Amino acid sequence: MNRTPLPRLAAFFSLALLAACSQRLPIDEGRLVIALPGTPVSLDPRLATDAYGEQILQMTHAALLRLDAAGNPVPDLASGWESPDPLKYVFTLRSGARFHDGRPLTSADVKFTFDWVLDPANRSPHRAMYRHVRSIDAPDARTVVFRLSEPFAPFLSTMVRGIVPAGSRAGGYAPPAGAGPYRIDDVSPDGAAELSAFDGCLDGPPAIRRVTVKFIPDSNVRFLELRMGSVNFALNGVDPDMLAAAEKTGRLAVEEAAGGNVSYLGFNLRDRALSDPRVRRAIALAIDRDAIVRTIWEERADVVDTILPAGSWARDPDLPKVLPDPFRARRLLDEAGYRDPDGGGPLPRLRLTYKTSQNEVRRRVATVVQEQLRQVGILVEIQSLEWGTFFSDVKKGNFQLYGLTWVGISDPDIYFHAFHSASAPPDGANRGGYANARVDRLTEAARREPSREKRREMYREVQRILARELPVFPLWAGRNLLVRDRRLRGFELTPDESYHAVRDLRIDPPAAGPAPAGTPR
Numbered sequence: 257m258n259r260t261p262l263p264r265l266a267a268f269f270s271l272a273l274l275a276a277c278s279q280r281l282p283i284d285e286g287r288l289v290i291a292l293p294g295t296p297v298s299l300d301p302r303l304a305t306d307a308y309g310e311q312i313l314q315m316t317h318a319a320l321l322r323l324d325a326a327g328n329p330v331p332d333l334a335s336g337w338e339s340p341d342p343l344k345y346v347f348t349l350r351s352g353a354r355f356h357d358g359r360p361l362t363s364a365d366v367k368f369t370f371d372w373v374l375d376p377a378n379r380s381p382h383r384a385m386y387r388h389v390r391s392i393d394a395p396d397a398r399t400v401v402f403r404l405s406e407p408f409a410p411f412l413s414t415m416v417r418g419i420v421p422a423g424s425r426a427g428g429y430a431p432p433a434g435a436g437p438y439r440i441d442d443v444s445p446d447g448a449a450e451l452s453a454f455d456g457c458l459d460g461p462p463a464i465r466r467v468t469v470k471f472i473p474d475s476n477v478r479f480l481e482l483r484m485g486s487v488n489f490a491l492n493g494v495d496p497d498m499l500a501a502a503e504k505t506g507r508l509a510v511e512e513a514a515g516g517n518v519s520y521l522g523f524n525l526r527d528r529a530l531s532d533p534r535v536r537r538a539i540a541l542a543i544d545r546d547a548i549v550r551t552i553w554e555e556r557a558d559v560v561d562t563i564l565p566a567g568s569w570a571r572d573p574d575l576p577k578v579l580p581d582p583f584r585a586r587r588l589l590d591e592a593g594y595r596d597p598d599g600g601g602p603l604p605r606l607r608l609t610y611k612t613s614q615n616e617v618r619r620r621v622a623t624v625v626q627e628q629l630r631q632v633g634i635l636v637e638i639q640s641l642e643w644g645t646f647f648s649d650v651k652k653g654n655f656q657l658y659g660l661t662w663v664g665i666s667d668p669d670i671y672f673h674a675f676h677s678a679s680a681p682p683d684g685a686n687r688g689g690y691a692n693a694r695v696d697r698l699t700e701a702a703r704r705e706p707s708r709e710k711r712r713e714m715y716r717e718v719q720r721i722l723a724r725e726l727p728v729f730p731l732w733a734g735r736n737l738l739v740r741d742r743r744l745r746g747f748e749l750t751p752d753e754s755y756h757a758v759r760d761l762r763i764d765p766p767a768a769g770p771a772p773a774g775t776p777r
Contacts, residue, residue: 345411
C-alpha cells in the first residue's frame with residue numbers, strides 16, 4: 257500500500273491549514289468546489305462512458321428524460337410522451353428550451369444527436385444501445401417521433417442521453433453546448449473543469465453561480481483539500497477510514513445513504529487459464545469479501561451476488577452465496593490442471609495480472625485480493641494505472657483481471673449490454689468475451705417482452721446462469737458517502753450517485769460567533 261505515513265500527513269495538514277487561515281475560501285465567495293477521484297475521458301454526451309464524465313454531463317447537458325431516485329424515467333426536456341403502439345414513441349418538447357450559446361433547442365437537435373450516435377462512422381460507444389431504432393422524425397419544432405424495428409421494453413431508460421445542437425462536431429475536452437443548469441467554461445484535463453450558472457435553464461438558474469470540478473486522484477490530497485476548505489464537496493471521494501477525521505474538523509459534515517453502484521472483479525475469458533470456469537470459481541472462493549468490507553470499507557458496503565442493485569425489480573434474492581473456501585479453491589485449481597508445483601513452497605500454481613485505477617481504496621482492495629489469492633497459490637501482479645489508461649485497457653480487453661464498479665444501473669437490460677456475445681466493445685460492455693447462447697436468447701427476448709413479470713423471470717434465470725459461470729465476480733455495493741461543507745444544503749443522495757441535484761444546492765450564510773476549532777477563516 258502506497259500510503260503517506262500518518263505523522264507526516266498530519267504535519268502536512270498543519271502546515272496547509274496555517275497557510276489557509278489567512279485566505280478567503282471558495283465557499284465564502286459563493287463557489288462550489290467538487291472533487292472527483294479521476295479525470296473524465298470525454299465530456300461529449302455522445303461519447304462519454306466513464307462515471308466522471310457522466311457526472312459532469314448531468315450538471316451541464318439536459319436530456320429528453322432523466323431518472324428519478326427510484327430509477328423511473330421522468331420528464332426533462334420533454335414535457336411528456338406517448339406510445340400508441342410498441343414500435344412508436346412520440347415526445348413533446350417543453351417550450352422555451354435553449355442551449356448555453358443561446359440557440360433554441362428544437363426537435364431537430366434531438367434528431368441530430370441520436371442520428372449521430374447511430375451513424376457507424378462516428379463510432380459512438382452508445383450505438384448498440386439504440387440498434388432497435390429504425391427512424392427518427394421531427395415533424396415540427398416540438399415533436400420527436402422514434403420508430404423501432406422491434407419492441408424494446410427498456411426504451412425510455414435510454415432517453416437520458418444529453419442533447420447537443422444540430423451540426424455539433426465531436427469533442428472530448430471541447431464539448432458541444434448543452435442545455436443543463438451549468439455551462440462548461442473551461443476544462444484542463446490535468447486540473448479542473450470550470451462551470452458557470454446558465455440563466456436560460458428551463459427550470460431556472462441554480463442558486464450557486466460558479467462550480468469548479470477538480471480532478472484529484474490521490475485520496476490524501478482530496479481529504480487535505482476538504483479539510484483546508486479549498487474543496488467543499490466530495491461524493492464517494494473520501495476513504496472510509498478518514499470519515500471520522502472529516503467530521504472532527506467542525507467544518508465538514510458526512511452523509512450516508514444506500515448505494516446502488518456495484519463493484520466487481522472482471523475476468524478475461526479469452527485467457528487460457530481464466531476461460532476455465534473452475535479457475536474463476538477458485539478465485540471467487542479465495543476472496544473473503546466480508547473481510548474486505550469490514551477492514552477497508554469499515555462496514556460501509558454490502559456484499560452482493562449480482563450486479564443489479566438492491567431494490568431492482570428484477571433482482572434475484574435467492575442466488576447462492578459464494579463463501580470463502582480456500583480448501584475448495586485449491587482443489588478446483590488441481591482439477592483445472594494448476595497443481596501446486598512445490599508442495600506449499602514459494603512457487604505459484606498460476607500467475608495473473610490485476611489492473612486497477614490509482615484510486616487509493618481500489619489499490620488497497622487489490623492488495624488484499626493479491627494476498628488472499630497468494631494463499632491458494634495464485635501469484636498476482638498489481639498494475640495501478642491512471643484512470644484513462646486503465647479504462648482504455650479494459651475496453652480493449654487488455655487485461656487478465658480488473659476491478660471496476662457499475663454506476664447508475666437503472667434497468668436489467670444491463671445484462672444484454674454486458675454479457676450478450678454481440679456486445680463486445682465498442683458495441684457494448686462485454687469486455688471479458690463471455691458467450692452463452694442461453695444468455696443471448698434470454699436477454700434478447702427480455703428486451704422485446706412488455707410484461708415486467710415475464711421479464712423478471714427471464715432476468716432471474718440469467719442471474720442464476722451467471723452465478724454459476726462467473727464471467728464476472730460481483731463483490732459489494734458501496735454506500736453513498738457525501739462529505740460536504742456544513743454550509744452546503746439541498747443535495748439529495750440517490751442510489752445511482754447522480755449529480756443532477758447539484759443544481760439544488762445552496763450556501764447558508766456563515767454562522768455568527770467564533771469558528772469551530774481547527775477551522776480556518
